[in-house]
Amino acid sequence: MSAFTNHFLYEFKTGIRNSSAMLMLYLLPLGFYAVMGFIMVEINPGFKDLLIPSMIIFAIMSSMILGFPTGLVEARESGIYRSYKINGVRAISILMIPALSVGFHGLITSALVAVTAVPFFDAAQPQNWLALGLISLLVVFTFSTFGMLIGVASSNSRAVVLWSQLIYLPSILLGGMMIPLSLIPEAFQKVSGLLPSSYAMQAFQAYAFQQETILEPWLTIAVLLTSGILALALSIILFSWDSRNDSRSKSPLLGLLVLIPYVAAILYSTFS
Amino acid sequence: MDEYAVTVRNFTKKYGEFVAVDDVSFEVHPGEIFGLLGPNGAGKTTTLECLEGLRLPDVGEMKIQDVDPRREPGRLRNLLGVQLQTSGLPGSMTVEESLNIFSAYHDVQPRNELLTRLGLDEKRKTQYHQLSTGQQRRLSLALAVNHDPKVIILDEPTAGLDVSSRSELHNLMQELKSQGTTLILATHDMAEAEKMTDRVAILLRGKIVATGSPRDLTAKGSGMTKISVSTENSILLAVNNGFPAVTHKMIKEEYTIYFSTDPGPTVSAILDHLATNQDSLIDLRVERPSLEERFLEITNDGGTE
Numbered sequence: 001m002s003a004f005t006n007h008f009l010y011e012f013k014t015g016i017r018n019s020s021a022m023l024m025l026y027l028l029p030l031g032f033y034a035v036m037g038f039i040m041v042e043i044n045p046g047f048k049d050l051l052i053p054s055m056i057i058f059a060i061m062s063s064m065i066l067g068f069p070t071g072l073v074e075a076r077e078s079g080i081y082r083s084y085k086i087n088g089v090r091a092i093s094i095l096m097i098p099a100l101s102v103g104f105h106g107l108i109t110s111a112l113v114a115v116t117a118v119p120f121f122d123a124a125q126p127q128n129w130l131a132l133g134l135i136s137l138l139v140v141f142t143f144s145t146f147g148m149l150i151g152v153a154s155s156n157s158r159a160v161v162l163w164s165q166l167i168y169l170p171s172i173l174l175g176g177m178m179i180p181l182s183l184i185p186e187a188f189q190k191v192s193g194l195l196p197s198s199y200a201m202q203a204f205q206a207y208a209f210q211q212e213t214i215l216e217p218w219l220t221i222a223v224l225l226t227s228g229i230l231a232l233a234l235s236i237i238l239f240s241w242d243s244r245n246d247s248r249s250k251s252p253l254l255g256l257l258v259l260i261p262y263v264a265a266i267l268y269s270t271f272s
Numbered sequence: 273m274d275e276y277a278v279t280v281r282n283f284t285k286k287y288g289e290f291v292a293v294d295d296v297s298f299e300v301h302p303g304e305i306f307g308l309l310g311p312n313g314a315g316k317t318t319t320l321e322c323l324e325g326l327r328l329p330d331v332g333e334m335k336i337q338d339v340d341p342r343r344e345p346g347r348l349r350n351l352l353g354v355q356l357q358t359s360g361l362p363g364s365m366t367v368e369e370s371l372n373i374f375s376a377y378h379d380v381q382p383r384n385e386l387l388t389r390l391g392l393d394e395k396r397k398t399q400y401h402q403l404s405t406g407q408q409r410r411l412s413l414a415l416a417v418n419h420d421p422k423v424i425i426l427d428e429p430t431a432g433l434d435v436s437s438r439s440e441l442h443n444l445m446q447e448l449k450s451q452g453t454t455l456i457l458a459t460h461d462m463a464e465a466e467k468m469t470d471r472v473a474i475l476l477r478g479k480i481v482a483t484g485s486p487r488d489l490t491a492k493g494s495g496m497t498k499i500s501v502s503t504e505n506s507i508l509l510a511v512n513n514g515f516p517a518v519t520h521k522m523i524k525e526e527y528t529i530y531f532s533t534d535p536g537p538t539v540s541a542i543l544d545h546l547a548t549n550q551d552s553l554i555d556l557r558v559e560r561p562s563l564e565e566r567f568l569e570i571t572n573d574g575g576t577e
Binding site: 003006007010014018080082086087088089214239 | 324356361364365415
């Protein structure tokens, strides 16, 4: 087997073998999905329209934003990257292989949500399954690169929690996952414009469910794609093998450049 | 190809204002076991980490054969095997997975016999975090050796190993040496350095203060050979320092201990004296000055030979 295959299979198995990873990849998102399916749909029948996209985004965020970056920082802090480096593992493999593995798990959870939500909870059915799959892939890409950037830019586990929660909690509250973006007060919509989940929700609604959206559909795809590419590039630039090494010369605040597409999208929506 | 397996010339490394290594130069010959000794903070690990490509030197030149670690990290990886002092593997990675993954990155077949040899055969399916410290270090060694590198760096390789594992590691080191592999050994264990190395360099506060074979280094010191004698009638207790080459003596329990600059004539004279006085020998021990004593002498003197 090639180095990539060996390494990827190990990382994929870790998602099942490791209890912390299992919690973030499957137990938390599927448990939350079950609660929302049983309770939220009863309280607010309108939530049926949001159940599939919001729970897919929740599953991907839980694994990519909460779980993935913590693993990256812990590996760096415990000297695992040093072992990797002396054994010829390249930086790009250290970043991409766990991201692909976590992304694969995220897609499995997303598929479980997509195929069970209609029969179990009477959720709105996707009008375009292909679009659902493609946008899920795009959302996995964007959030995985965001998770990567958080992991690379954070100096320790506390910083990871801070940065992760700065995306995770506002995304749940203001990202259109619980309440449609159109119902959120206008002032808060500006904050929503800085969150990838807002664009992901709108992309799912526009292309997979063919529902009306407040953002132009092409803009949602453009922002998710460009910010994902930017986050990947910044992660590679900011990557450090060793937190004790003095070779880390670039400021982690450079990572904030990932917000450029979101600021541009807010400006475009405001002035167009 | 360069004459030396490892070349370090005028190497300096600073951390801010602190000079960790100051203008250090040494060479290691092919097939040699070279010891890097020094107290904590002497600069051993910094020197090794720059050779391994984990840190960048501020000044100076380093080469592993003809490869500069800074410029050709790709070639370095297959040329060099490293057992780090502080490193880790992912806690959930099994012994077998680590061997398979790193073999694949080095583009070689996993050498499963190494696991057997290092006592890890039954631990193949065990995850890294479930291994004892000694088992983790043995796995680290197996990974360092697995791709058959020309130069191997071992940073405190026997720390945490039990007696049999330590012995197996020493056998493995000798075997690698006999195959022409060059080994650099950083250790605090002077007995290990004395037994295993061909040459050593002693680092103190970032500078090399002594180099040479363990035998040459100890010979240069002021250490005396210690001759401990115990006899049936204890007649030596009453004899002053009248034996040749003896500088002083002491009594410890039933032993009379002589410190000699030339042990041959001293022992001979002691035995003659016992025979003449009809006393019989119970025990006679001759202890040469050790590398550890010489090391302490050098480091306590602040590096002045």
